[in-house]
Amino acid sequence: MTELTIPRDQGVWRDTERCYRAVTARDSRFDGQFIMAVRTTGIYCRPSCPAVTPKSANVTFYPTSAAAQAGGYRACRRCLPDAVPGSPEWNVRADLAARAMRLISDGAVEREGVPGLARQLGYSERQLGRVLTSELGAGPLALARAHRAHSARLLIEMSELPLTDVAFAAGFASVRQFNDTIREVFATTPSHLRAAAAKARRRAGSAEAEAGNTGARLTLRLPYRPPFDSDGLLRFFAARAVPGVENITTESGRITGYGRTLRLPHGAGTAWLSPADGHFRCALRLSDVRDLSSAVARIRRLLDLDADPEGVRHVLSADPALAPVVEEVPGIRAPGAVDGAELVTRAMLGQQISVAAARTAAGKLTAELGGTLPWPGECTLTTLFPTPEAIAERGREVLRGPRRRIDAIITVADALASGKADVHIGRDPGDLRAELLALPGIGPWTADYALMRVLGSPDILLSGDLVLRNGAAALGITDLTEHALAWRPWRTYAGMYLWHAADRGASA
Structure with a gap:
C-alpha cells in the first residue's frame, strides 16, 4: 500500500487526485489543508467528514472555505469545516x-x-x-x-x-x-x-458563556493537529511569565494552564488556556465582543495551533543527529506572540541577561507603566503590558542598567509609537528584519527572534544563541549553520529541539 502523505506544497488543492485520496482516507490530519465541495449536495466539508464519500466526479476542491462559499456552496452542519485548525500553509x-x-x-x-x-x-x-x-x-x-x-x-x-x-x-x-x-x-x-x-x-449539563457589565465571557475549544508537546510550550511561557500580565496554574508540580492579558483593537481581554485531548480549552473575557476573532487568531498564533507536526517530523527525523530528540518529544511547538511591540520590547529587555532577570525587568516596567483591566476582582491577571507610547514617555524613570541599553529601548519604543517601525503579522519577513536591524540596540538575534515569534516564521535558526549552540554540541553537531540546511523549511522547530537538548544536557 502506498503511504498517504500530507501535502505540503503551495496550491495543493489543485492536485485533485491527491486530495481525493485524502478524502477517502478520512484522515483528520488533512483538515484545514483544503476544502472539499460536493456538487450534488451543494455542501462543502472538511476532508475527514464522516458522511458517505462522494464520487470523484462530483467533487471540487478549494483552498479556503471562502472560495467554496463564493462557488455557491454552504458549510456542512455535520463536520463543521470552519471549526478545524487553520492551514499550516x-x-x-x-x-x-x-x-x-x-x-x-x-x-x-x-x-x-x-x-x-x-x-x-x-x-x-x-x-x-x-x-x-x-x-x-x-x-x-x-x-x-x-x-x-x-x-x-x-x-x-x-454567548x-x-x-x-x-x-x-x-x-x-x-x-x-x-x-x-x-x-x-x-x-x-x-x-x-x-x-x-x-x-x-x-x-x-453546562452553559459556558455569559455576558454582563464586566465583559463577555466565552469558553471555546481551539483545535490543533496532534501530537502536541503542551508541557514544553507551557514551561516556556511559565519561565518568562510577567507578573500581572501572565500567570500559570499547576497541579502536583505540573503546569496545567496559562493565562495572560490581551491588548486588543477595541479594548482589553484575558485568556486562560489549558490543554485537552485534540484541543486547548480557552476561557476568554473581553471588554468588547468585536475583539473575539482577533483574540482567537492571536491565541492560535501564540500556541502555534496551526502547525503541521507531521511535516516537521518528516523532515527533522531524517537527520540521525536530531532524530532521537524528535522521537523523545513529538509535536514540539514554536511559541508565538500576541503583540508585536510587546515582544520586541521584551526581547530587548532580555538581551545579554538571564531569563529570570529579563522577567524581573519586564515585571518592574509593567508594574510602573502598564495599563489596568476594565474590571476589578481579577486576582492574578491584573495588568496590560505597557504601550510603546508609555515606555517612550516614562521609560527612563523605570528602566535600570547601562545607559546605552536604556537609550536603545526608548528609541525603539518611540519608533513603534510613531509608526516608523511597524511590527505586525502582515509584514514581509525580509522588510521587517531590515527595519528592525536599522534600529539601535537590535542585532540579528533580536530581529530573528521577532520574526520567529511575531510572524510565526517556521524557518528561522537563531544560530548565535548560546543555549541553542550548546544543544547542538550535545547532539554532536559541530558546524551548525551548514548542518541546519537539511532542516529547511523547519529550522525554527529544529531550534526548539536544540533548546530542549541543551536543557536535557544541563539536567543530566
Whole structure:
C-alpha cells in the first residue's frame, strides 16, 4: 500500500487526485489543508467528514472555505469545516496571499476595510484582489465575509448576546446582511443555530458563556493537529511569565494552564488556556465582543495551533543527529506572540541577561507603566503590558542598567509609537528584519527572534544563541549553520529541539 502523505506544497488543492485520496482516507490530519465541495449536495466539508464519500466526479476542491462559499456552496452542519485548525500553509508561506490571510484572520478588514488591508500589505487594492483571487479562489471581501460568518457562529452559539448585537460585533454592516450570510453559509437561521447550541449545552449539563457589565465571557475549544508537546510550550511561557500580565496554574508540580492579558483593537481581554485531548480549552473575557476573532487568531498564533507536526517530523527525523530528540518529544511547538511591540520590547529587555532577570525587568516596567483591566476582582491577571507610547514617555524613570541599553529601548519604543517601525503579522519577513536591524540596540538575534515569534516564521535558526549552540554540541553537531540546511523549511522547530537538548544536557 502506498503511504498517504500530507501535502505540503503551495496550491495543493489543485492536485485533485491527491486530495481525493485524502478524502477517502478520512484522515483528520488533512483538515484545514483544503476544502472539499460536493456538487450534488451543494455542501462543502472538511476532508475527514464522516458522511458517505462522494464520487470523484462530483467533487471540487478549494483552498479556503471562502472560495467554496463564493462557488455557491454552504458549510456542512455535520463536520463543521470552519471549526478545524487553520492551514499550516499560511505559516510556511511568506508571500502576499499568506500575509493577507493572517491580517484578515485578525479582523483587519472589519476594522479598516480593504483599503486598510492593502495599505498594511503595501499593495494597491486592485493588485491585492487579483493575487488573492488567483491564489485562494476568492477576493479580500469574500475572505473577510467567511471570517465574519465564523465569528458570528461563535458568538451565536457561545454567548447570550442579542442577535442584533452579534451581527455588529462580528463585523456585519447590517442585520439583514448578517441574516443573509448565515443562511447562505450554514443553511439555517441565526435563531436556529442558537437554539441548537442551547439544546446541546443542556444535554451536556453546562452553559459556558455569559455576558454582563464586566465583559463577555466565552469558553471555546481551539483545535490543533496532534501530537502536541503542551508541557514544553507551557514551561516556556511559565519561565518568562510577567507578573500581572501572565500567570500559570499547576497541579502536583505540573503546569496545567496559562493565562495572560490581551491588548486588543477595541479594548482589553484575558485568556486562560489549558490543554485537552485534540484541543486547548480557552476561557476568554473581553471588554468588547468585536475583539473575539482577533483574540482567537492571536491565541492560535501564540500556541502555534496551526502547525503541521507531521511535516516537521518528516523532515527533522531524517537527520540521525536530531532524530532521537524528535522521537523523545513529538509535536514540539514554536511559541508565538500576541503583540508585536510587546515582544520586541521584551526581547530587548532580555538581551545579554538571564531569563529570570529579563522577567524581573519586564515585571518592574509593567508594574510602573502598564495599563489596568476594565474590571476589578481579577486576582492574578491584573495588568496590560505597557504601550510603546508609555515606555517612550516614562521609560527612563523605570528602566535600570547601562545607559546605552536604556537609550536603545526608548528609541525603539518611540519608533513603534510613531509608526516608523511597524511590527505586525502582515509584514514581509525580509522588510521587517531590515527595519528592525536599522534600529539601535537590535542585532540579528533580536530581529530573528521577532520574526520567529511575531510572524510565526517556521524557518528561522537563531544560530548565535548560546543555549541553542550548546544543544547542538550535545547532539554532536559541530558546524551548525551548514548542518541546519537539511532542516529547511523547519529550522525554527529544529531550534526548539536544540533548546530542549541543551536543557536535557544541563539536567543530566
